Amino acid sequence: MTDPAVIHCDQFLAHPPAVVWRALTDPQWHARWWAAGDVRPVVGHRFALDMGPWGSQPCEVIAVEPQRMIRYSFAEGSLDTTITWRLEPEGDGTRLLLEHAGFDLDSPMGKKAFDGMGGGWLGVLRGIGPALTSLTA
DSSP states (O other), X not given: OOOTTOEEEEEEESSOHHHHHHHHHOHHHHHHHTOBSOOOSOTTOEXXXXXXXXXXXXXXXXXXXXXXXXXXXXXXXXXOXXXXXXXXXXXXXXXXXXXXXXXXXXXXXXXXXXXXXXXHHHHHHHHHHHHHHHHHO
C-alpha cells in the first residue's frame, strides 16, 4: 500500500549520475534548477533553501550515499517533511527519483502543501534537464 502523505516523482535525464549528483549537491548548480541554498552532501549539514514567496526553509542532511542518494529534512518547524533524491543509472543517462514524505494531512497547512507540491514537483523535475544541458554545454 502506498502512503497517501508521500509524493513520488521521477524524471529521466540524459546525463550521467555524476552530473545529476552535482546538480543536487553543488549550491551554484542547485540554484539554477530549483532553489538557492548551501546544500552539501554531508550528514548533519544544516542549510536553508530560498523558496521565494514561501520564504527561507531550514533543512538538514540526514543521509548520503555519494552519487546514489541524498535525504534531508525540509521546512523544519513548519512542514517538517523529508526529501529524498535517488539516482539510478539508466542507459546513457540517469533516472532521478524524488520522494517527499511526512506531510501531516490532518493540518490545513500540511494538506495545502501536499496538494500544491504534488503538481509543483513535476514542474521542478521538468526543469532540471534543460538546466543540466546549459550547465554542461
